[in-house]
Amino acid sequence: MDVTRDNFGAALSEFRKAVVACDFAAIDMEMTGLYESKEWQPHRQDSKDDRYAKIKRSVESYGVVQVGICLFTWIASSEGQGHEQQCRQTDKSEEEEESSSGYYEARPFNFNVFPCTSVGRKPIETHFGCKNTAFEFLSKNSFDFNKWVYSGIPYLCTEEAMLIKAERIGLYTNRQTMTVADDRVSRAFVKGFECALKEFISSGERIMRYDTANTYQRKIIHDLVSKHDALGTKGQNGCIEVFKSTKKAMAKHTAQRLKLLEASIEESRGFCTIIDLLSEARKPVVGHNMPLDVLHAYSKFYKSLPDTRVDFEQAVSKFLPVLIDTKYIIESTPGIKARYKTSNLDEIAPMLEKEASSGSAQPMIRNHPRFLRHVSNTMHEAGFDAYMTGATFIRLLNLDGGLDLSTAAGTSCEHGSELVLYRYINKLYLALGDELYWQVGGGSDLKNTSTSTASPAVNAVQNSDDDDMAISENDELNSSSLLDTVALQS
Amino acid sequence: MDVTRDNFGAALSEFRKAVVACDFAAIDMEMTGLYESKEWQPHRQDSKDDRYAKIKRSVESYGVVQVGICLFTWIASSEGQGHEQQCRQTDKSEEEEESSSGYYEARPFNFNVFPCTSVGRKPIETHFGCKNTAFEFLSKNSFDFNKWVYSGIPYLCTEEAMLIKAERIGLYTNRQTMTVADDRVSRAFVKGFECALKEFISSGERIMRYDTANTYQRKIIHDLVSKHDALGTKGQNGCIEVFKSTKKAMAKHTAQRLKLLEASIEESRGFCTIIDLLSEARKPVVGHNMPLDVLHAYSKFYKSLPDTRVDFEQAVSKFLPVLIDTKYIIESTPGIKARYKTSNLDEIAPMLEKEASSGSAQPMIRNHPRFLRHVSNTMHEAGFDAYMTGATFIRLLNLDGGLDLSTAAGTSCEHGSELVLYRYINKLYLALGDELYWQVGGGSDLKNTSTSTASPAVNAVQNSDDDDMAISENDELNSSSLLDTVALQS
Numbered sequence A, B: 001m002d003v004t005r006d007n008f009g010a011a012l013s014e015f016r017k018a019v020v021a022c023d024f025a026a027i028d029m030e031m032t033g034l035y036e037s038k039e040w041q042p043h044r045q046d047s048k049d050d051r052y053a054k055i056k057r058s059v060e061s062y063g064v065v066q067v068g069i070c071l072f073t074w075i076a077s078s079e080g081q082g083h084e085q086q087c088r089q090t091d092k093s094e095e096e097e098e099s100s101s102g103y104y105e106a107r108p109f110n111f112n113v114f115p116c117t118s119v120g121r122k123p124i125e126t127h128f129g130c131k132n133t134a135f136e137f138l139s140k141n142s143f144d145f146n147k148w149v150y151s152g153i154p155y156l157c158t159e160e161a162m163l164i165k166a167e168r169i170g171l172y173t174n175r176q177t178m179t180v181a182d183d184r185v186s187r188a189f190v191k192g193f194e195c196a197l198k199e200f201i202s203s204g205e206r207i208m209r210y211d212t213a214n215t216y217q218r219k220i221i222h223d224l225v226s227k228h229d230a231l232g233t234k235g236q237n238g239c240i241e242v243f244k245s246t247k248k249a250m251a252k253h254t255a256q257r258l259k260l261l262e263a264s265i266e267e268s269r270g271f272c273t274i275i276d277l278l279s280e281a282r283k284p285v286v287g288h289n290m291p292l293d294v295l296h297a298y299s300k301f302y303k304s305l306p307d308t309r310v311d312f313e314q315a316v317s318k319f320l321p322v323l324i325d326t327k328y329i330i331e332s333t334p335g336i337k338a339r340y341k342t343s344n345l346d347e348i349a350p351m352l353e354k355e356a357s358s359g360s361a362q363p364m365i366r367n368h369p370r371f372l373r374h375v376s377n378t379m380h381e382a383g384f385d386a387y388m389t390g391a392t393f394i395r396l397l398n399l400d401g402g403l404d405l406s407t408a409a410g411t412s413c414e415h416g417s418e419l420v421l422y423r424y425i426n427k428l429y430l431a432l433g434d435e436l437y438w439q440v441g442g443g444s445d446l447k448n449t450s451t452s453t454a455s456p457a458v459n460a461v462q463n464s465d466d467d468d469m470a471i472s473e474n475d476e477l478n479s480s481s482l483l484d485t486v487a488l489q490s
Helices: A008-021 A048-061 A081-088 A132-140 A145-151 A158-172 A184-202 A215-226 A247-269 A271-281 A291-301 A309-319 A326-331 A334-340 A345-357 A382-396 A417-424 A456-460 A480-489 B005-021 B048-061 B077-088 B132-140 B145-151 B158-172 B184-202 B215-225 B247-269 B271-281 B291-301 B309-319 B326-331 B334-340 B345-357 B382-396 B417-424 B456-460 B480-489
Strands: A024-031 A064-076 A102-112 A127-131 A207-211 A231-236 A239-244 A285-287 A323-325 A364-367 A427-432 A435-439 B024-031 B064-076 B102-112 B127-131 B207-211 B231-236 B239-244 B285-287 B323-325 B364-367 B427-432 B435-439
Touching: A008 A064, A008 A102, A008 A271, A024 A291, A024 A382, A048 A291, A048 A309, A048 A427, A064 A271, A064 A291, A064 A382, A102 A145, A102 A271, A102 A382, A127 A132, A132 A145, A132 B145, A145 B132, A145 B145, A158 A247, A184 A207, A184 A215, A184 A239, A215 A231, A215 A239, A231 A247, A247 A271, A271 A291, A285 A382, A291 A309, A291 A427, A323 A326, A323 A427, A326 A334, A326 A345, A326 A382, A326 A427, A326 A435, A334 A345, A345 A382, A364 A382, B005 B064, B005 B102, B005 B271, B024 B291, B024 B382, B048 B291, B048 B309, B048 B427, B064 B271, B064 B291, B064 B382, B102 B145, B102 B271, B102 B382, B127 B132, B132 B145, B158 B247, B184 B207, B184 B215, B184 B239, B215 B231, B215 B239, B231 B247, B247 B271, B271 B291, B285 B382, B291 B309, B291 B427, B323 B326, B323 B427, B326 B334, B326 B345, B326 B382, B326 B427, B326 B435, B334 B345, B345 B382, B364 B382
Parallel strands: A024 A285, A102 A364, A285 A323, B024 B285, B102 B364, B285 B323
Antiparallel strands: A024 A064, A064 A102, A127 B127, A207 A239, A231 A239, A427 A435, B024 B064, B064 B102, B207 B239, B231 B239, B427 B435
16 A cells, blocks of 8 residues: 555554554665765674664664555464455465465555654754665665655654644743844844834724834744733734734633644654554564664654663663564574575565465465555565565565574574574664674563563563563564464474 | 756757857756754854855755756847747747847756766765755745656766776776775685685686675675786676786776776766856856855865855856846845845746836847746746846846946946946845845955956956966956946946
């Protein structure tokens, strides 16, 4: 489903229901650039702190143009009967592939996003960097820049929304900072206006029109008048209208403005609402080479990134409790690396797909009838890449014989469902000297607790409401079907 | 004429001829943003140095997406006869308006530009900032972002081209810096390859294929082999082919690569060739509120901006010798300000155009038959704004009674052609406290030399080939028709 501001309302309702029901989400993003200069480019010799600083710098320098979120839901055979009929028409090889247990239903959303430009009528300015080569890369993959700017879904994270709200309330209730008239012409203007205002207040007139030459003078008048409880202003062409009112009427007017402000902010939050829903759903989120994606999602749609790596590792669990990086799965599993000779998504995903369609025992993946696999028919469209990432994850866990964990992890272990997932939770791929991953969130703390029979994903969840590590029941993850699939082969 | 990379060759030929023949050029640009944050926004209380630093910062932070250059040529009545026949069909009110002396022929070029992404096959990375609100402004004026990225004319200024050339020559002739293998895996890789290379050299084999896992390893091999005069490398899928050759063959190969490099660089310079031609033509260049435009043109298409304002003021004359800012003309002439009550181009230009079409004595402006006035039918398309700026300049100099110089300049003076232009040469509009302009180039030094009967524009020209202030004959400006027009009314 390709989503712009035009169909965002409908997509939001669809997403709201589907994210609660799904087993996991896969994500991908397209950005306006990666690294500003050589100095900020990742290097194998980086320390983990250096690397965090570099990724943070990239995220704070560049914009996100598209976010793909693909929701995968396990449909057990009995549930999916009616639905299967519908799907069968569009996918020829389904019948052969179908395993007796069920299939994964995929809902890929391709969200086109553009930073919110106004709240109410006031502009909200956002600066973001671009790389010419990143734009060229997007153009080679048929990216529609006009759709991005003209129809992108706005977004405004809670943190920014709060700041804007506080500033506007200050403005409505006369608590804002005064414009400083610090040159000769402006000082003369202030003097002239104050004199006219005094005369107007003591006169019988209800309205005074005062000529202004520019925005700066208009701002001065708004500021000066806002100090009076029972006076209001209204901008006109080339002048400001100052009118007399009552305290009560002005208070009512302010209350109305606050109500309108709330509504405008809600509208401007746009895509952040989707990320709020994803975060609240506490589902595992799968990505491919995901550090940049995770930090972009955190910084653009949730809140400012913590200054230090350690603080981020703690904070990310409140945002998304379970992250799984398919690039790390591939790179850390010699059996897979040897078989496919690549960990690039655009190379390995089609190979795995081809194997799946040639009658292997892998579980079937079908698109929900209202969801196309992709819009532009190419990789590097975020919605399609999210779909391919999720599909790759499912297929990697189901390779003939399963993942060779004994080699990958250095220590031999039982190939049970808990352990399969446990090995990969919250380990983000980072080629750092001889280290392959970056452990974030609750993963490392859970190292010795995975003998529990509960879903390992549940163990990884941290309470999102307070700072301690207690596990909340509300945070429970629904990933049982995925684990069942893995267990089948072990 | 709307110009993209597809029709750039034809537009370049057209421009090359027309810029030599024209009387003056008008310019305008569309950018990806203006000021990054409040701290960098211009303020009336800025010192001139502060203001230069702020404009420089803006120019170095943001990109240019469109450059409008409109060339205006005075066609005296006798010259224009044949041409008039052609034009008459497209402009109804021409016959009434036509003055007995001739008309201005306008050639607006609307250049869509995008920073060059490669020289040869190697990527050239350029970082530029964007403001969401600037993109929204462009979209409100029908800007086509896809045309910009997919078909924008590349550009690469001489300074950058020289750096790239030096780097590549170093690479072809073994003078580049070696890739440093600074981790355990890479050091082992280097050792292994050096051993294999030694064996290969002493063997009877002509070709050796060596497996590589990533770009980094491939770069290491290229570097190591380039130290040998009679060995070459060729990238293959997943490996590098090392081949034996002769010193002579390798030298020939290098010479061919250098020739190809020259051609690639010339192609990548693209739009900078247009700016070179404009600079070489030594014509007056008119803009509206032009500091940002001039600094963008200098920095993006000519060379890096000097660090200090004083250095820029000197350097700009070598780039464009005569700059005229219509916003300064309006703001510094009380008669004009009082009559039109605005100095915004999108407000005053249509008023002046309406007056011109209602039978005033202003000189006629016609578009050359191959040139549309505009592509998108709106203001804020760079080509159209350049046209409107030039037309406004012509009309301002021809208002009933001409410019009220005695009031504007503070001292009474004869309303002769030299003085009219002299008053405005190289004064860029800047609202700085009580000062209206920024004197750049040769203007201030020429203050006491304007009694000469030669064209004042000639006096303003500084020699572009050396640092002293001598006037070169090659730099002569052809602006006589413009001056004639002015003189008619004095």
